Amino acid sequence: MDLNRTDEDTIAAIATPLGEGGIGIIRxxxxxxxxxxxxIFRPDTARPALQSHHLYxxxxxxxxxxxxxxxxxxxxxxxxxTYTREDVVEINGHSGYAVLDRVLGLVIQAGARLASPxxxxxxxxxxxxxxxxxxxxxxxxxxxxxxxxxSLATRQLQGEFRDRILQWRETLLHFQAAMEASMDFSEDxxxxxxxxxxxxxQELENRLIIPLQEMVAQYDRGRVLREGFTLxxxxxxxxxxxxxxxxxxxxxxxxxxxxxxxTRDVIEDAFVLSGIxxxxxxxAGIRHAPDAIESLxxxxxxxxxxxxxxxxxxxxxxxxxxxxxxxxxxxxxxxxHMVLLNKHDLPPVVAVEEVKRRYPASTRILELSAFNPxxxxxxREHLATHFLKQPLDSDRSVLLSNLRHRDCxxxxxESLLRAGELLASxxxxxxxxxxxxxxxxxxxxxxxxxxxxEELLDRIFSQFCIGK
Ligand SMILES: Nc1nc2c(ncn2[C@@H]2O[C@H](COP(=O)(O)OP(=O)(O)OP(=O)(O)O)[C@@H](O)[C@H]2O)c(=O)[nH]1
Ligand SMILES: [Mg+2]
Numbered sequence: 001m002d003l004n005r006t007d008e009d010t011i012a013a014i015a016t017p018l019g020e021g022g023i024g025i026i027r028x029x030x031x032x033x034x035x036x037x038x039x040i041f042r043p044d045t046a047r048p049a050l051q052s053h054h055l056y057x058x059x060x061x062x063x064x065x066x067x068x069x070x071x072x073x074x075x076x077x078x079x080x081x082t083y084t085r086e087d088v089v090e091i092n093g094h095s096g097y098a099v100l101d102r103v104l105g106l107v108i109q110a111g112a113r114l115a116s117p118x119x120x121x122x123x124x125x126x127x128x129x130x131x132x133x134x135x136x137x138x139x140x141x142x143x144x145x146x147x148x149x150x151s152l153a154t155r156q157l158q159g160e161f162r163d164r165i166l167q168w169r170e171t172l173l174h175f176q177a178a179m180e181a182s183m184d185f186s187e188d189x190x191x192x193x194x195x196x197x198x199x200x201x202q203e204l205e206n207r208l209i210i211p212l213q214e215m216v217a218q219y220d221r222g223r224v225l226r227e228g229f230t231l232x233x234x235x236x237x238x239x240x241x242x243x244x245x246x247x248x249x250x251x252x253x254x255x256x257x258x259x260x261x262x263t264r265d266v267i268e269d270a271f272v273l274s275g276i277x278x279x280x281x282x283x284a285g286i287r288h289a290p291d292a293i294e295s296l297x298x299x300x301x302x303x304x305x306x307x308x309x310x311x312x313x314x315x316x317x318x319x320x321x322x323x324x325x326x327x328x329x330x331x332x333x334x335x336x337h338m339v340l341l342n343k344h345d346l347p348p349v350v351a352v353e354e355v356k357r358r359y360p361a362s363t364r365i366l367e368l369s370a371f372n373p374x375x376x377x378x379x380r381e382h383l384a385t386h387f388l389k390q391p392l393d394s395d396r397s398v399l400l401s402n403l404r405h406r407d408c409x410x411x412x413x414e415s416l417l418r419a420g421e422l423l424a425s426x427x428x429x430x431x432x433x434x435x436x437x438x439x440x441x442x443x444x445x446x447x448x449x450x451x452x453x454e455e456l457l458d459r460i461f462s463q464f465c466i467g468k
Contacts, residue, residue, distance in 0.1 A: 008123070010031060011119055012115060013026070024093055028089040028107060029083070040060050042061055069102050070093040075090045076088075083124055086123060115466060121138050161399075175436055205420065236327075242262065264294055265297055273384055278383070281308065313362070339355060344372075416439050
């Protein structure tokens with residue numbers, strides 16, 4: 001990676017959210033950042049030169065008319081101690097649509113190019129300041145909506161995850177060296193067959209295969225911390241799904257009426273529980289012989305069940321169970337779920353025992369009323385202990401949370417397993433060494449090493465906003 005690139009152009013963008021606000025920042029990065037800024041900035045006291053890592057008060061002027069456009073604080077940071085590792089200038093002005101647009105226009109006129117989404121961070125990566133997993137952590141950090149995903153992103157940004165990958169890479173390098181040394185040594189196949197493998201298979205397993213597999217196995221926990229836990233409310237019409245959604249959210253999100261079939265589409269919202277984002281979906285009630293719109297709704301309900309991490313299945317405790325309840329059971333029985341016997345405030349008609357008998361796969365049953373705040377509190381506790389405990393328990397370990405990283409690790413494990421088999425059958429030193437090499441390149445791909453795949457970078461950095 002070339003850390004001293006000088007052929008890049010200079011980019012600029014508004015780095016703060018667009019709109020009226022206290023401060024708006026325009027960020028400029030590249031070899032021309034300082035000359036561009038000097039064309040349009042007048043400090044209040046004339047200075048021969050701007051010093052790096054200093055702040056200057058002054059005005060942005062339109063160089064063609066001399067008109068004052070905004071009063072600003074300008075910071076200049078010379079490469080390489082900057083976000084992008086290039087020269088960076090930041091103009092802190094007032095935030096408003098017209099003023100920021102005007103200043104950005106002047107910056108562009110003075111020679112900068114408008115940055116594409118994530119281009120500053122892309123330069124930080126290409127400049128070698130951060131690896132690809134850290135760049136991805138920057139996106140996660142910006143997108144974080146709760147405490148746990150934020151702390152996961154922060155730790156990844158600090159390099160905890162990268163360090164773990166680097167440790168494994170070191171181990172692999174060590175094994176590779178041992179393999180190569182032994183191959184130089186025993187040229188002929190017969191010799192190799194007689195000897196013990198250059199890399200003890202047990203060591204390969206203990207130091208790489210098992211730890212990598214363990215990390216892959218924890219992916220779901222990491223994913224829940226990063227993306228949130230998806231919970232879907234299902235049941236036949238009128239059992240109180242929308243009422244429960246509103247109660248959990250603490251606001252009137254969905255329409256509630258006494259007419260069965262009120263909700264016809266999937267309604268999504270989110271709340272935070274124990275620091276984890278819970279995405280909750282309210283769905284159309286499942287029933288026999290629905291009308292055309294409703295049956296489309298029911299189809300969506302079933303899709304949501306398939307995609308969700310868990311299901312809350314509601315039954316109306318004040319009325320007898322029906323074959324429609326049995327239909328709902330069939331669609332959720334094999335998935336993680338909890339039964340909620342709702343309308344507990346009314347005289348109960350359905351006993352917990354009856355539910356257990358009729359629906360043997362449903363072992364977690366809670367009686368509650370969507371109208372009772374205490375019951376909602378109890379439900380929240382149950383949700384936290386049953387569904388969020390595992391991710392919360394592994395909160396401090398180095399977790400895998402990104403699908404791309406998971407794919408790389410899975411492929412690395414496959415190569416390592418093949419290497420193990422080849423070593424065990426002796427005489428295949430070359431091939432085993434090849435597998436170790438490819439495992440290593442999978443680890444390196446997580447960090448974005450080994451030639452940048454432009455398409456991959458475009459995909460990753462397009463998730464950013466402009467100005468980051
Ligand atoms: N007494 C009592 N009534 C409830 C409770 N929960 C919901 N209801 C009532 O039951 C009726 C249906 O509630 P909804 O929340 O619309 O039910 P739903 O499951 O979303 O119904 P659909 O959208 O038609 O599938 C409304 O009249 C609610 O006021 C409860 O715990 N106790
Ligand atoms: Mg509803």
